[in-house]
Amino acid sequence: MAGQRMSVTRRTVLRGAVAAGALAGAAATLRPTAAVADPGRRVVVLGGGVAGLTAAHELAERGFDVTVYERRALGGKARSIAVPGTGRDGRPELWGEHGFRFFPGFYKHIPDTMRRIPFAGNANGVWDNLVAAPEARFSRQNAPDTIIPMGRAGKPWATPDDFRETVGSAISTSTKMTDTDALYFANRLLVFNTSCDARRYGQWDKVPWREYVGAGRRSTEFRMLLSRTLTTLLVAAKDDLASTLTIGNMGEQFLGNPLEVGNDGALDRLLNGATNEAWINPWVARLRDLGVKFVSGEVRGLEVADGRISAARIVDASGAAQQVEADYFVTALSTEVARTLWTPEILALRPDLAGMSQLMVDWMTGIQFFMRTQTDIARGHVAYVDSPWSLTSIAQNQFWNRTPLTGFGDGSVRDCLSVDISDWNTPGMLYGKPAKECSPDEISREVWAQLKAHLNDEHVLLRDEDLHSWFLDTGITWDAAQHRNANADPLLINTAGSWALRPVSHTAGLENLFLAGDYVRTNVDLATMEGASEAARTAVNALLDVSGSNAPRCRLFTLYRATELEPFRQLDIGRYAAGQSNLFDAPL
Structure with a gap:
């Protein structure tokens, strides 16, 4: 069916969820001065989940003319x-x-x-x-349950031995695990925490979590809590598939930082x-106030001309096909949807997208x-x-x-x-x-x-x-x-070796296409709303660079790493380059 070519207009606004008038009024009173969009500043955001809303938010605050296309409901998996x-x-x-x-x-x-x-x-x-x-409960069938306080715990530590003892003691006390198993796991966490980036991405990402922690040789309690439960809780993956890079990163945040140094707030x-009342609806109201337009429509393809995306093929709520033009396109779609858009023509310009076909959901x-x-x-x-x-x-x-x-x-x-x-x-x-x-x-x-x-x-x-x-x-x-x-909403699973398959947000191959999904390589390295937000900010920063904008770049944050262990991470750079194991990596 031939599509009608069109530009984004305000008449195509999505009549979706609207926050209460009081919320919209509050948003209006705090609205910052936003520049009128200049020619060459039209942005189409494909997808209205957390990544799409984040990208729209950051761009609208910087004076871009933004339209978001969402096929189902704003907020995506978070709604x-x-x-x-x-x-x-x-x-x-x-x-x-x-x-x-x-x-x-x-x-x-x-x-x-x-x-x-x-x-x-x-x-x-x-x-x-x-x-x-304030607490979390680990419930067992036909066995006593464990309730763990979620406030700051443990004591400051200054050496690797302190780290092992502090983390090991916390695990054995709270889980009723044997001291031997708890100290062993603490040492595996220490190995990861003292590994340099090159080892984390070059070695540990290729190792499944179960293999890394040697679960097959530990107690049943160890296998259930620190291998199986930990991976399914974090990434809905089996421990024999999940990347050690991903699970290790999370362990570094939850267990390697007992004093919650640098945290935004409480651990849990x-x-x-309800999410819509407490977050999503006020967010949509804020974006509308900033001039963002929302359109009900599903992307069916991307047109390429002269090394750029020239238009997106959209099927609107009535079933009519349209060709939507813009200066820049941000794809904030889930893994399984985004990869259906990568035609041979697009892959020729961005060959790094080919690996997405192997990502697991x-x-x-x-x-x-x-x-x-x-x-x-x-x-x-x-x-x-x-x-x-x-x-x-x-x-x-x-x-x-x-x-x-x-x-x-x-x-x-x-x-x-x-x-x-x-x-x-x-x-x-x-x-x-x-x-x-x-x-x-x-x-x-x-x-x-x-x-x-x-x-x-x-x-x-x-x-x-x-x-x-x-x-x-x-x-x-x-x-x-x-x-x-x-x-309709599967979740990306960071399996062992998947980092190499995941693309970056932007390359020069397709100048005006920017990726904002949680499959993009991010510091948090986990398919979560935090990963989606980080990916969206990275996409917006790349768009600002390409457009020549002098607007402030989006803030990007890094995960916590204990400063006390930095000397050992520096030491590990040389050891990894020389083909040696991590200093604390004893045989399993």
């Missing part, structure tokens, strides 16, 4: 999802989620943006809607309300259980260590101080147990099938059974009669004929 038909007597509908939100203290790009999103009554904008979770944070998706009673499971996140589907959860009402759950739905819901399913490939305990082969009703029953198996072994914490209803992420669709689910 809330209204549960249809649940509102009663003037109350809004219950909120579902793709998965519960988690804002670790070492996140810096997302918090920096949140401080620039006005929110009525908040001095620091949306950032003030973050609240700390979440929002004080998997599923990590949420289901919410709405409860008639307040749950008393943990004052924070819960990991169900022995669950076949690698479940984690958070009881939300204890943190939703803005609007308690009784203010939604029919008024009888008093809590929401929001659960992430990280393993969709392992057979469950109830039906003996993986989640990918279970109907939505079977998924809800299976997850509920796995939760009860962990939580009801000593005291009954979950009762069937307290369950009001449940909601499965709408990205999961069931094909009854094929007896299989499809997932």
